[in-house]
Amino acid sequence: MFTAAGLSTALVVFFARMCDVGLGTIRHAMIIRGQRLMAFSVAFCEALIWVYAVSRVISSVSDPMTSLAFALGFASGTYVGITLEGFFKIGEQVVRVFTPYGTEVACSLRDAGFRVTVFDGQGRDGVVNLLFVQVRRRQAAKVAALAREVDPECYIVFDDIRGADTVRK
Structure with missing residues (x-):
């Protein structure tokens, strides 16, 4: 039935799968934001972990129990990856603010x-x-x-930026 070896294998598979799917979610975020080298590095680690989990x-x-752990690790990894990506808030956003009080809102933001x-x-x-404010994702909530x-x-829209060409002085 259930053995200590079977349980430990299932736990290893669960955590390996959770890690590889979590990394996959972060890799997708890197691809969308055009960060090729980071996506490459994450993909390499993700693939190594996946091969290990599948071999187990x-x-x-x-x-x-091992197959169930594999599936549960996949579902948990999706949750973990989304949570981590939201925590790190990688990238930039444009915050668009629609308001009849544009001058006042702009002054507050500029201050x-x-x-x-x-x-x-x-x-x-x-x-x-319509106010456009380009910020790092972690600053978007402050702008709002x-x-x-x-x-x-006011009506506020957040848009992710894949790339931008700016000149900063």
């Missing part, structure tokens, strides 16, 4: 050190300003909070 499952194919570009537009209810302090009803 194949060598213990008669033990359903906090953010670079803001303002466009005038016409919305359903009249004049509206500052904008909401000035206009609690």
Whole structure:
């Protein structure tokens, strides 16, 4: 039935699979953001771990606990990878703020050190300003909070940036 060796193999497979799928999720984020070398490095580690996990499952194919651990590790790795990617917040975003109080919101953001570009537009209810703010992902929530302090009803959109060509002075 259940042996100590079978249980330890299942635990190793579970953790190996959780690691390789978690790395796969992070690798996808690196690919989307155009970070080739990082994606390459992560893919190499991911493949090594995957080969190890699969070899353990194949060598213990008669033990359903190992196969179950493989599947559970896959599901857990997806969760872990998404959580880690959200924690590290790798990359940059454009925060777009739609508000009739563009001047005030822009001043607040600029006072906090953010670079803001303002466009005038016409919305359903009249004049509206569109503010573009390019920031690191970990700063996007701060931009939104500052904008909401000035206009609690502003509409905010977050866009991931794959690449940008900027000149900074």
